[in-house]
Amino acid sequence: MKNTVVNSNAHLSIMSKKTSKWQILWKQIVKHKYFYLLMLPGILYFIIFRYAPMWGLAIAFKDYSPFKGLMGSPWVGFKHFIDLFTYDYFYTLLRNTLVINFMSLILYFPVPIILALLLNEIRHDVFKRVNQSIIYLPHFLSWVVVAGLTFFMLSTDVGAINKLLNSWFGDTFAFLSNDNLFWLIVTFQSIWKDAGWGTIIFLAAIAGVNPSLYEAAVVDGANRWRQIWHITLPAIRHVIIILLILRLGSMMDVGFEQIILMLNPLVMEVGDVFDTYAFTQGILRGDTSIGVAVGMFKGIIGLIMILGANWITKKFGNEGIM
Amino acid sequence: MSSVTKKRLTAGDYIIYSIIAAISIICLAPFLYVVSISLTDPEVYVPFEFNLIPEKFSLDSYFYLLSTNSFLSALKNTVYITVVGTIFNLIVTFSMAYGLTRKSLPGRKFIFYAVIFTLVFNPGIVPNFLLVQELGLINSHWSLILVSLTNAWSLLVVKSFMDSLPAELEEAARIDGCNDIGVFFRIIIPLSMPAIATFTLFFAVAHWNTYFNALIYLTDSSKWTLQMLIKTLVIDSGSDAVGQAGATPEQATLPQETIRMASIVLAMLPILVVYPFLQKYFAKGVMLGSIKE
Numbered sequence: 001m002k003n004t005v006v007n008s009n010a011h012l013s014i015m016s017k018k019t020s021k022w023q024i025l026w027k028q029i030v031k032h033k034y035f036y037l038l039m040l041p042g043i044l045y046f047i048i049f050r051y052a053p054m055w056g057l058a059i060a061f062k063d064y065s066p067f068k069g070l071m072g073s074p075w076v077g078f079k080h081f082i083d084l085f086t087y088d089y090f091y092t093l094l095r096n097t098l099v100i101n102f103m104s105l106i107l108y109f110p111v112p113i114i115l116a117l118l119l120n121e122i123r124h125d126v127f128k129r130v131n132q133s134i135i136y137l138p139h140f141l142s143w144v145v146v147a148g149l150t151f152f153m154l155s156t157d158v159g160a161i162n163k164l165l166n167s168w169f170g171d172t173f174a175f176l177s178n179d180n181l182f183w184l185i186v187t188f189q190s191i192w193k194d195a196g197w198g199t200i201i202f203l204a205a206i207a208g209v210n211p212s213l214y215e216a217a218v219v220d221g222a223n224r225w226r227q228i229w230h231i232t233l234p235a236i237r238h239v240i241i242i243l244l245i246l247r248l249g250s251m252m253d254v255g256f257e258q259i260i261l262m263l264n265p266l267v268m269e270v271g272d273v274f275d276t277y278a279f280t281q282g283i284l285r286g287d288t289s290i291g292v293a294v295g296m297f298k299g300i301i302g303l304i305m306i307l308g309a310n311w312i313t314k315k316f317g318n319e320g321i322m
Numbered sequence: 323m324s325s326v327t328k329k330r331l332t333a334g335d336y337i338i339y340s341i342i343a344a345i346s347i348i349c350l351a352p353f354l355y356v357v358s359i360s361l362t363d364p365e366v367y368v369p370f371e372f373n374l375i376p377e378k379f380s381l382d383s384y385f386y387l388l389s390t391n392s393f394l395s396a397l398k399n400t401v402y403i404t405v406v407g408t409i410f411n412l413i414v415t416f417s418m419a420y421g422l423t424r425k426s427l428p429g430r431k432f433i434f435y436a437v438i439f440t441l442v443f444n445p446g447i448v449p450n451f452l453l454v455q456e457l458g459l460i461n462s463h464w465s466l467i468l469v470s471l472t473n474a475w476s477l478l479v480v481k482s483f484m485d486s487l488p489a490e491l492e493e494a495a496r497i498d499g500c501n502d503i504g505v506f507f508r509i510i511i512p513l514s515m516p517a518i519a520t521f522t523l524f525f526a527v528a529h530w531n532t533y534f535n536a537l538i539y540l541t542d543s544s545k546w547t548l549q550m551l552i553k554t555l556v557i558d559s560g561s562d563a564v565g566q567a568g569a570t571p572e573q574a575t576l577p578q579e580t581i582r583m584a585s586i587v588l589a590m591l592p593i594l595v596v597y598p599f600l601q602k603y604f605a606k607g608v609m610l611g612s613i614k615e
Contacts, residue, residue, distance in 0.1 A: 025428055028426065028427075028428045029428050032424065032426070032427050032428065032502070034501060034502035034503045034506075035420070035421045035424050035427050035502055036421070037503070038417040038418070038420055038421050038502075038503070038506060039417065039418045039420075039421035039422075039433070041413070041414045041417065041418070041471070042414050042415070042417065042418030042421075042471075042472055042477070043418070043433065045414060045468075045471040045472055046436060046437060046440065048453075049450075049453065049468065049469055049471070050440045051436075051440075052453055053445045053449035053450050053452070053453045054445045054449070055449075056445060056448070056449030056450075056452050056453065057445050057446075057449060059448075059449070059452075115345070118338050118341060118342055119342065121335075121338050122338065122339065122342065123335075124339075127339065127342075130346075131342050131343070131345075131346045133597075133601060134346040134349050134350055135345060135346060135349050136601055137349060137597065138349055140527060140531075140593050140597065140600055141531070141590060141593060142530070142531030142532075142533060142549055142589070143531075143533055144531075144533050144549040144552050144553050144556075144557075144589070145531075145552070145586055145589055145590055147553070147556075147557060148552060148553075148556040148557060148582075148586045149352040149353075149356060149586070150352075151556055151557055152352065152355065152356055152359075152556075152582075152583065152586075153352055153355075157369070157370075158369075158579050158582070160355050160372060163370060163371060163372035164372050166370060166372075167371070167372055192348070192349065196345075196349065224334060256447075256534055257533050257534050260534075260537070261533070261553065261557060275446075275447060278446055278447045278448055279447055279538070282447065282448035282451070283447070283448060283451050283538060288448060288452070291446075291447070291448035292446060292448045292449060294446070295445065295446020295447055295448055295449070296445065296446060298446065299443055299444055299445060299446055300443075302442075302443070303442055303443045306442050307442065
């Protein structure tokens with residue numbers, strides 16, 4: 001008897017606590033009404049343009065027809081994914097994506113580090129600043145301009161290099177339609193456009209090194225090479241590791257704009273990647289379900305890889321990105 | 323490498339200086355080549371012959387481009403999207419970032435993580451396209467403005483900038499009777515001017531350079547942006563795009579090449595003009611990027 005009374009009292013007090021908690025929350029919400037008002041356009045943007053399309057992922061599990069719409073099209077389960085995984089071309093897309101990324105990892109990744117180390121060795125201030133300005137510049141150009149400049153360098157009719165080849169050897173070489181060169185050309189484009197800009201983060205890390213370390217090294221008789229090896233490189237090691245892990249986490253990404261601008265029928269076999277395939281199949285050819293399935297596959301693998309990369313970064317004792 | 327090493331240049335120095343100079347030349351060479359050909363008088367221009375310095379200087383290719391309807395319309399469209407788009411970007415990004423700085427805001431964490439999720443997962447090209455189609459925005463310039471209204475990275479950078487502003491001013495304004503909106507416009511916005519300058523450039527360059535969205539959402543060539551036109555002119559060796567604009571017989575004799583090169587120079591020009599500012603502000607922006615709560 002006594003127990004029940006106590007229990008019911010406790011129950012009552014929880015009830016009143018709950019209502020007061022909701023009241024407090026409501027009060028807080030009302031108090032912040034202007035903040036919600038300010039955030040409204042942004043929140044609507046995220047709901048409409050970033051989250052609403054996620055419903056569209058259902059199309060990957062349906063036989064989508066524009067006439068029946070998203071709701072009316074019949075469910076087919078994993079049919080499109082099974083089709084995709086048993087389709088040889090899927091492995092071509094996967095290979096192209098991975099090869100382009102591995103080439104970038106091997107050829108692109110070290111360039112900003114080496115450039116930053118070289119720039120750091122320049123003691124002439126004006127020379128350093130002028131050259132920095134020049135090598136940062138390509139970063140701000142659009143991929144259309146970069147592709148256009150590539151074209152004016154390498155094409156057989158207007159390319160500068162082919163004009164030179166023509167005047168020296170009386171012959172031209174079709175760089176842009178050669179499927180052996182495609183991967184190398186897009187990797188070099190990326191280096192030309194972004195490697196200079198990529199030095200900024202390393203230069204900032206180097207700028208944080210205590211100058212007395214170098215002074216001590218000089219006293220100990222360390223030459224320039226040893227100073228770089230024992231002082232500068234260790235100082236930027238953690239930046240290199242984080243960027244490397246993040247790079248590995250984005251191995252499924254290939255710049256859509258860059259690739260679509262460089263693709264032509266002769267290099268399709270080596271240049272087509274998931275995004276360009278989703279675009280040509282899903283939008284140009286109207287095979288919507290396959291386009292969505294390819295995009296979804298890429299998105300989910302990419303998500304797993306980036307979360308994995310973040311987890312590994314934290315394992316290494318770094319802060320991670322999230 | 324500071325005060326200790328103030329001595330004569332060594333052989334090592336010369337090697338390093340030459341490498342850097344060579345890299346700069348590789349960065350500049352395509353520009354010089356394109357600019358030089360675009361300035362060559364079309365009358366004396368010889369195709370298939372390498373020539374770095376114009377034999378006869380002329381601006382005809384530029385005048386020609388600026389007289390075609392297709393180029394002028396693309397220029398107008400691009401300027402419109404860049405100006406309107408950047409203004410919307412700034413309003414949406416800064417007002418939302420301000421909300422995200424408010425620790426006591428109910429639901430802030432949820433919104434924050436919902437924003438970050440868009441950074442690591444994207445449903446892909448086709449669902450985004452279907453949405454724009456569903457909204458009836460295909461062939462409207464609003465498609466380009468609305469789909470990139472703000473983004474997670476900018477929000478996070480602006481939020482961390484606002485977090486670093488002194489709280490005392492805000493408290494003082496509240497004591498003087500400002501409400502949240504008043505604080506935002508009278509305190510936060512004026513203090514955020516450096517960030518606003520940086521992001522004006524960020525957004526404007528992104529709009530000016532965007533190709534992907536224009537390619538997908540603008541199918542009608544009268545709606546095209548500059549990047550779309552340049553792509554057609556330069557890469558599809560599109561004699562047609564300029565030709566369509568009603569070239570007179572004399573104009574039709576102009577060699578394609580000088581015009582194509584001139585078009586690419588005009589597309590780069592605004593970027594080159596604002597470049598000194600870009601370099602200064604962007605470098606700061608890059609260093610600010612962190613998703614930390």
